[in-house]
Amino acid sequence: xxxxxxxxxxxxxxxxxxxxxxxxxxxxxxxxxxxxxxxxxxxxxxxxxxxxxxxxxxxxxxxxxxxxxxxxxxxxxxxxxxxxxxxxxxxxxxxxxxxxxxxxxxxxxxxxxxxxxxxxxxxxxxxxxxxxxxxxxxxxxxxxxxxxxxxxxxxxxxxx
Numbered sequence: 001x002x003x004x005x006x007x008x009x010x011x012x013x014x015x016x017x018x019x020x021x022x023x024x025x026x027x028x029x030x031x032x033x034x035x036x037x038x039x040x041x042x043x044x045x046x047x048x049x050x051x052x053x054x055x056x057x058x059x060x061x062x063x064x065x066x067x068x069x070x071x072x073x074x075x076x077x078x079x080x081x082x083x084x085x086x087x088x089x090x091x092x093x094x095x096x097x098x099x100x101x102x103x104x105x106x107x108x109x110x111x112x113x114x115x116x117x118x119x120x121x122x123x124x125x126x127x128x129x130x131x132x133x134x135x136x137x138x139x140x141x142x143x144x145x146x147x148x149x150x151x152x153x154x155x156x157x158x159x160x
Contacts, residue, residue, distance in 0.1 A: 002086070002089075003078075003089075006089055006090065006092075006093040007093070009090070009093045009094070009097065010093045010094070010096045010097035010100070011097070012097070013093075013094065013097025013098060013100075013101060013128070013129070013132050014097050014100045014101045014104070014129075016128055017097075017098070017101030017102075017127060017128040017129040017132075018101060018104065020115065020127070020128050021105070021113040021115070021127065021128075024043060024045050024113060024115045025045065025113060028043060028044075028045040028115075029045065030045050030046075030047065031044070031045065031046070032044070032045055033117075038119075039119055039120065040118065040119055040120060041116060041117065041118050041119060042117055042119060043115045043116065043117070044114075044115060044117040044125055045113070045115055046113070046114045046115065046117075046125045047109075047111040047112075047113065047114075048111055048112045048113075048114050048125070049110065049111045049112075051063070060106055060110050060111075063102075063106050064103065064106055064107060067099050067100075067102070067103045067106070068103075070095075070099060071096060071099060071100070071103075074092050074095065074096055077092070078092065083143075083148075085143065085147055085148065087139065087142075087143045087147055088140060088143040088144070088147070088148060090136075090139070091136045091137070091139040091140035091143055092136070092140065093136070094132045094133075094135060094136030094139070095132070095133055095136035095137060095140065097129070097132050097136075098128075098129040098130065098131070098132035098133035098134075098136060099129070099133060100129075101127070101128065101129030101132075102127070102129045102130070102133075112127065112129075113127060114126055114127045114130070115127055116131075
């Protein structure tokens with residue numbers, strides 16, 4: 001049951017990501033900007049053929065293959081119970097949802113639709129999928145560093 005909830009969470013991320021991208025494409029011209037919170041964030045419709053800051057621009061199939069490999073590795077990690085704790089599993093679900101959201105764009109369009117642009121710092125334009133990818137990765141790293149530690153043997157056996 002818990003895995004079904006995680007799959008639904010990932011699916012909701014994909015749906016939310018695709019709906020926001022659809023709304024941006026339908027309502028903002030390419031390169032156009034709509035203020036959301038003046039001085040903080042606005043929507044800017046951008047087509048990104050790379051990753052953050054347009055790194056590896058034009059490498060569509062590289063990203064498609066890398067995404068498939070990462071998703072397959074995540075499935076193996078869950079099936080082999082390398083990640084057991086709910087915190088790690090929620091993080092993987094967030095990463096999977098974000099990865100699939102951008103994967104759909106790359107596969108169908110050849111680029112990823114980005115729209116969120118912060119005004120108070122120089123930063124890459126990003127999308128809903130990116131938010132979940134980054135947050136999921138941060139939570140997964142915290143989980144791996146602090147919560148996924150093998151229990152140390154104290155040297156006291158059952159009789160001990």
